[in-house]
Amino acid sequence: MILEADNIELSFENLEVLKGIYIKIEKGKITGLLGNNGSGKSSLLAVLFGYLSPERKLIRINKKPHLRPLYSKNQAKYLPQHHFMPDDLKVYRAFKLFNVDWNKFVTLFPLLEKHKTDTFKLLSGGEKRIIEVYLIIKSKTNFVFLDEPFSHITPVYIETLIDIIHQEKKNKGILITDHMYAHIVNTSDFIFLIKNGCSIPINQLTQLEDYNYVNKL
Numbered sequence: 001m002i003l004e005a006d007n008i009e010l011s012f013e014n015l016e017v018l019k020g021i022y023i024k025i026e027k028g029k030i031t032g033l034l035g036n037n038g039s040g041k042s043s044l045l046a047v048l049f050g051y052l053s054p055e056r057k058l059i060r061i062n063k064k065p066h067l068r069p070l071y072s073k074n075q076a077k078y079l080p081q082h083h084f085m086p087d088d089l090k091v092y093r094a095f096k097l098f099n100v101d102w103n104k105f106v107t108l109f110p111l112l113e114k115h116k117t118d119t120f121k122l123l124s125g126g127e128k129r130i131i132e133v134y135l136i137i138k139s140k141t142n143f144v145f146l147d148e149p150f151s152h153i154t155p156v157y158i159e160t161l162i163d164i165i166h167q168e169k170k171n172k173g174i175l176i177t178d179h180m181y182a183h184i185v186n187t188s189d190f191i192f193l194i195k196n197g198c199s200i201p202i203n204q205l206t207q208l209e210d211y212n213y214v215n216k217l
């Protein structure tokens with residue numbers, strides 16, 4: 001299953017954010033999205049998911065135009081940059097709502113077992129983020145869009161989440177963006193860089209220096 005998006009044009013008042021986008025997300029692969037602050041990465045994920053309506057967009061699934069938002073019929077799940085779990089929701093209830101196995105989760109993240117019956121407001125920012133990322137990655141869906149999944153998370157848990165992302169890619173296409181670019185570069189099968197509103201396929205890492213995304217790799 002392949003999702004392709006192109007012809008996306010998005011402006012906020014006089015600010016043209018996206019204008020020359022082509023991106024491909026494929027079941028069995030991880031697509032990494034890089035770009036400077038304010039380059040339009042979050043906007044692109046929100047457009048793909050259907051949260052933001054751009055002036056123009058063309059989304060195809062398996063080469064056929066797909067007109068409905070991807071959140072409908074559970075085609076895709078989206079991890080936004082901000083926390084999205086309601087403060088008064090209990091942790092184990094969230095696992096039930098997402099139909100994800102709590103016991104398996106605590107074998108991977110045993111330190112979170114103590115929070116089973118807590119509401120989300122009692123969790124630290126990083127603890128919330130681990131659960132949110134895990135629930136989105138493990139959701140039964142065709143495509144997953146992850147916006148900064150690694151922020152606020154300690155390195156050892158980032159490694160665990162990366163392992164889970166690798167295991168899950170056999171079931172779905174994954175699009176991931178994060179400023180921890182080394183994780184994106186090491187994890188992704190395809191990489192796109194957003195610059196001046198356009199997506200640039202990165203075939204060689206030295207292009208990241210050429211486009212001034214990094215000083216030195």
Ligand SMILES: Nc1ncnc2c1ncn2[C@@H]1O[C@H](COP(=O)(O)OP(=O)(O)OP(=O)(O)O)[C@@H](O)[C@H]1O
Binds near residue numbers: 017036043
């Ligand atoms: N709702 C909005 N109204 C007006 N401008 C917006 C809105 N959302 C985003 N922008 C602007 O669009 C541009 C792209 O923002 P976006 O959040 O997509 O960038 P980003 O690449 O995800 O940035 P970062 O890496 O800093 O999170 C920014 O200049 C931002 O100020």
